Amino acid sequence: MSATTEDLEGDWQLVSDKGYDPVKVTVKNIMGSDWMVACMIPKGNMMVSMLKRVEGGKFGLVKLNCSNKDTPPENKELEEELKSFLEKGITHLIRDGKNLTIEAGGQQKQLVEDDIRKQHEEAQTEKMQSGSGRFG
Secondary structure (H helix, E strand, C coil), X not given: CCCCHHHHCEEEEECCCCCCCCEEEEEEEEECCEEEEEEECCCXXXXXEEEEECHHHCEEEEEEEECCCCCCXXXXXXXXXXXXXXXXXXXXXXXXXXXXXXXXXXXXXXXXXXXXHHHHHHHHHHHHHHCCCCCC
């Protein structure tokens, strides 16, 4: 099953079964076959995987960039686990409704849609359409 670009792009969350704060993940098609997957560790570092989409819908890692600030002890294990996962190189992004599976090195991480930005945009649009805004 091949997902369209629009299906994969967006904001996602990696919710840990170990009780960590959710990791915010943004998937973006930069241009053509160039993709970016950005992961923000709560109170920690940002990791950005620059990917190239190849034939058959697979992805290849071009470069992994990580910020280098001190992560609090409560999120250190989460950050190390995610960094190790991303260093293997994302090979597949698979969307199933409000879920996104990221595969790297034969391992998978399940993400859920983070629609907070979408909810905010819809609320703003509704406010403007109803005329209840400041200028209405």
